[in-house]
Amino acid sequence: INQCVCLQPACKQQGMPLSAITPRSQIDLSLRSAPPNLPHGVQMLDLSRNQVQNLTQETLAYHTGFHHLNLRSNKIHFIQPGLFKDMTDLRVLDLSRNHLNVFALSKINIGPLTAVESLDLSSNGLYTGIGSWSLKKISLHNNVILEIEDGAFDSLHNLTELDLSKNSITCITDFNLYNLKVLNLSKNSMELFQSVGSAQSYQLLSLDLSENKMPYFPFLPRQNVLEYLDVSRNHLRSINVSASSERRTFLNHLRYLDMSYNQLKSIPESFFCFMGSLEVLNVSNNCIGSFSITNEGLLPKVKIINLSYNSLQSLTFNENILQSLEKLFLQGNDLTTLDHQVFQRLPSIRYLQLQQNNLKICASEQKQQEAALTDQNHQHPPGCVSFSSVHSLRFLYLSENNLQTLPANAFANTSLKLLDLSLNPGLDMDKDSLSGLEHSLVHLLLRENNISRLNTDLSLLKSLKNVDLSTNQLTSLPMWDKESSIESLNLQNNNLVTVEYSTMLALERSLKTLYMGSNPLNCCTNLGFLHVVQRSKKESNWREITGVSGEFRDQ
Numbered sequence: 001i002n003q004c005v006c007l008q009p010a011c012k013q014q015g016m017p018l019s020a021i022t023p024r025s026q027i028d029l030s031l032r033s034a035p036p037n038l039p040h041g042v043q044m045l046d047l048s049r050n051q052v053q054n055l056t057q058e059t060l061a062y063h064t065g066f067h068h069l070n071l072r073s074n075k076i077h078f079i080q081p082g083l084f085k086d087m088t089d090l091r092v093l094d095l096s097r098n099h100l101n102v103f104a105l106s107k108i109n110i111g112p113l114t115a116v117e118s119l120d121l122s123s124n125g126l127y128t129g130i131g132s133w134s135l136k137k138i139s140l141h142n143n144v145i146l147e148i149e150d151g152a153f154d155s156l157h158n159l160t161e162l163d164l165s166k167n168s169i170t171c172i173t174d175f176n177l178y179n180l181k182v183l184n185l186s187k188n189s190m191e192l193f194q195s196v197g198s199a200q201s202y203q204l205l206s207l208d209l210s211e212n213k214m215p216y217f218p219f220l221p222r223q224n225v226l227e228y229l230d231v232s233r234n235h236l237r238s239i240n241v242s243a244s245s246e247r248r249t250f251l252n253h254l255r256y257l258d259m260s261y262n263q264l265k266s267i268p269e270s271f272f273c274f275m276g277s278l279e280v281l282n283v284s285n286n287c288i289g290s291f292s293i294t295n296e297g298l299l300p301k302v303k304i305i306n307l308s309y310n311s312l313q314s315l316t317f318n319e320n321i322l323q324s325l326e327k328l329f330l331q332g333n334d335l336t337t338l339d340h341q342v343f344q345r346l347p348s349i350r351y352l353q354l355q356q357n358n359l360k361i362c363a364s365e366q367k368q369q370e371a372a373l374t375d376q377n378h379q380h381p382p383g384c385v386s387f388s389s390v391h392s393l394r395f396l397y398l399s400e401n402n403l404q405t406l407p408a409n410a411f412a413n414t415s416l417k418l419l420d421l422s423l424n425p426g427l428d429m430d431k432d433s434l435s436g437l438e439h440s441l442v443h444l445l446l447r448e449n450n451i452s453r454l455n456t457d458l459s460l461l462k463s464l465k466n467v468d469l470s471t472n473q474l475t476s477l478p479m480w481d482k483e484s485s486i487e488s489l490n491l492q493n494n495n496l497v498t499v500e501y502s503t504m505l506a507l508e509r510s511l512k513t514l515y516m517g518s519n520p521l522n523c524c525t526n527l528g529f530l531h532v533v534q535r536s537k538k539e540s541n542w543r544e545i546t547g548v549s550g551e552f553r554d555q
Contacts, residue, residue: 033059041065048072048094056080068092072120077102079110087114094120096139101125122163137161141184145169153177164188165208175221178202186210186230193218201225209234210258216240220249228256232282236262241270250274258282260306265289272298282306284329292316300324308332308353317345327351331397334358337383343390350392355399355420364388364409364436388436389413399423399445408432415440422447422468431455438462447471447490454478458486459506469494470515480506488513496521501528508532 031050038045038061045066052059052074060066064086076098084090093116101124103110113119115134122141135156145167153159154176162180166187175195177183181203185193190212195202202221206228209218214234220226229251236259251257254275264286272278272293279301288310293299294317301324307315309332316339325346335357343349362384387396387410395418396411403424410433411419417440421427427449434441434456441461445468452473458464459480465487474494484507496519514533523530 034061034063036061038063043089044068044070046070047074050074052076054078054080055083057083066090070094071098073097075099079103079108081108082112084111084113084116090114090116092116092118096120096122096124096141098124101144117158133157135159139163140167142166148172160203177204180204182206184208185212188212190214192216193220195219195221199223220251222249224249224251225253226251227253227277229254230256230258231262232258233261236264238264239267239271241268251278252276254278256280260284260286262286267291269293269295269298276300278302280304284308284310286310288312290314290316293321294318296320303327305329313337315339315342317342319345322346324348329353330357332356338385340384340386342385343387343393346390346392348392349390351395352393353397354401355397355423357401359398359401359403360384361398361403361406361410362386362388363407364412387411387414391415394418396420403427406430406433409435412436417441418443418445420445422449425450427451429455431457434461442466444468452495459484461485465510476500477503479503482506483509485510487511490515491519492516493518495519498522498525499529501532504529504532 029050031047032052034045034047042063043066045060045063045068048070049072052071053076055071055076055078057080060069060083066087067089069090069092072094073096076095077100079100084093090113093113095110100121104125113135117134118137119135120139122139122143125144133155136158138156138159138161141163142165145164147169148164153162157179159177159180161182162177163184165184169185169188169190171190171192172185173192173194175193176198178200183204183206186208187210190209191214193209193214198221201223202225204221204224204226207218207220207226208228208230210230211233214231215237217236217239218231220229251274255277257275257278257280260282261284264283266288267283269292278299281299281302281304284306285308288307290313291307292315296318299322302322303324304327305322305325306329308329312330312333312335314337315330315335322345326348328346328349328351331353333356335354336359338359340362343352360383364386387393389412391413393414394416396416397418397420399420399422401424403421404426406421406427406429408430413436416437419434419437419441420443422445425448427446429451434444438460439462442463443466444458444461444464447468448471450473451469452475454469454474454477457478458467459478459482462485464485467486467488468490470490471493474491474496476496477491477499479500480503486507487510489507489511492515496516499521
C-alpha cells in the first residue's frame with residue numbers, strides 16, 4: 001500500500017485513510033521528530049514547518065523505506081552521517097529552508113544518497129558535498145554560494161535540472177555540464193557566462209541568467225539545442241556579432257529570447273542570422289533607437305516582438321519579412337514617424353500596441369486616390385501611418401498618441417475587433433472614421449478624449465458590444481434609430497443632462513451593464529429613461545446599473 005503520513009490536524013480532521021492523503025502542511029505542530037508509532041510501510045513523510053533540529057535515525061522513527069521525505073522549513077543544523085545510505089528507495093528529499101550552513105562548515109557530506117533524484121537545499125547557506133550519482137534535480141536557490149568549485153557536479157551524470165538562483169556567484173568561465181537541460185542562475189552577481197570551447201554537444205534547453213550584472217551577451221556552447229534564454233535585467237550595452245565563423249554561436253533551436261531591461265542601443269540584423277526557430281523576442285525597456293529586419297529569411301517563425309519603452313526613431317520591415325509575426329508591442333517610444341505602409345507588410349499581424357507615441361493616422365488608400373484625382377499635389381500627411389487594408393489586424397491600441405484627427409475610412413478593409421483611441425484629448429473623429437468596421441468591431445474605447453459630441457453613428461456597428469465613453473464632455477448621446485448590440489456602455493464622468501427615451505429603447509434589448517455615475521442628470525426630463533431602467537431592473541435584463549439611482553438632480 002502506498003502510504004503518506006500527514007502530521008497535521010487539518011488532515012486528521014478529514015478522516016481520510018493514510019493511503020489517500022497528500023499532506024500539504026500549513027500549520028506548525030512544533031514537532032522535533034516523527035512520532036514513534038508511524039505505520040509500517042510509510043513511503044511519504046511530511047514533517048515540514050516544524051521544529052526539527054537534529055536529523056537522525058531516531059528523528060525519523062528508524063524508518064528507511066521512504067520514497068519522499070519533506071523536511072522543509074525546520075531548524076535542522078545537524079544530519080547524522082550516513083543517515084540516508086540505507087534509504088535505497090528515497091527519490092525526493094526536501095531540506096530547504098533549514099540551517100544547513102552550520103552543518104556544511106563541518107565539511108561532512110549528507111550522502112550517500114543512493115537513489116535520490118530530486119534534492120532541494122534552497123535557503124540554507126553554504127553547501128558542499130552532494131554525493132549522489134543518481135541525482136536528476138538539485139535546487140540550491142537562495143543560499144550564499146560565491147563560486148562553483150571545479151568538478152562540483154562532474155560526477156552527477158544524470159543531473160538534468162540545476163537551480164542556483166539567488167546566490168552570490170560572479171562568473172561561470174568553464175560551463176561543461178553537457179547533460180544538463182535546465183540551468184537557473186538568475187539573481188546572482190554574474191558578470192560573465194562562458195562555456196568551455198568544445199565540439200561536444202550540449203543538451204541544455206533552458207538557461208536563465210536574468211537579474212545579474214553581465215555587460216556582454218553570454219558565450220554559449222557552439223553545439224547546443226537551447227530553446228529558452230533569459231538575459232533580462234542585466235547591464236548589456238551592445239551585441240557583439242563580429243566573431244569569426246569558427247567562434248559564432250548558432251542558436252537554431254532557440255524559441256524564446258528575453259533581453260529586456262538592459263542598456264542596448266542597437267541590435268544589428270546579423271545577430272538574428274542563426275535564430276531560425278525564434279518565436280518570442282523581448283527587447284523592451286532598453287535604449288534602442290532603430291530596429292530593422294530587411295534581409296529575407298530572418299526570423300521566419302517569430303510570432304511576438306516586444307520593442308516597448310525604448311527610444312525608437314525608426315522601424316523598418318521589408319516585404320516578405322516576418323511572415324509569422326502576430327503581436328507587435330511598440331508602446332512608450334514617442335514614435336512620430338513611420339513608413340505609412342509598414343503594417344501592411346506584416347501578413348499575420350493580429351495585435352498592435354502603439355500607445356504612448358505621437359503618430360498620425362492616414363486616410364484609406366481609396367480616399368487618397370480620390371483626393372489625388374482632384375488635387376495632383378495631394379499627399380499623405382507627413383509621417384502618418386496607414387491602418388487600412390491590414391487584413392489580419394484584430395486588436396489596435398492607439399491611446400496617448402496626441403491624435404488630433406481620425407480621418408474617414410481610416411480602418412477600411414481591416415477587420416478590427418478592438419480599437420482603443422483613449423487619452424487623445426481633442427480628438428476630432430470624422431463621421432465615417434469607423435466605416436468598414438460595421439461587422440467586426442466588438443470593443444471601442446474612447447475615454448478621456450474631451451469629446452463633447454460624438455459624430456460617429458455607433459448604431460451602424462452591428463457587432464459592437466462594449467463601449468467606453470467615460471470622462472469626456474458629452475452633453476447628449478447620438479440618436480439610435482436601429483436596435484443596438486451594445487452590452488456594456490460606460491458614460492461616467494460626462495456632462496449628460498438628458499438621455500433620449502428613443503435612444504434607451506434602442507439600447508434596451510441588448511444592454512446588460514450601464515455606468516452613469518458623475519453626470520448632472522435631470523430627473524424631470526428623464527422620466528422615460530427612468531422607466532426603462534426600472535423595467536429592466538424588474539425584469540432582470542440588466543446585470544449592473546451604476547450611478548443612476550440617487551444621482552439625479554432636480555432642476
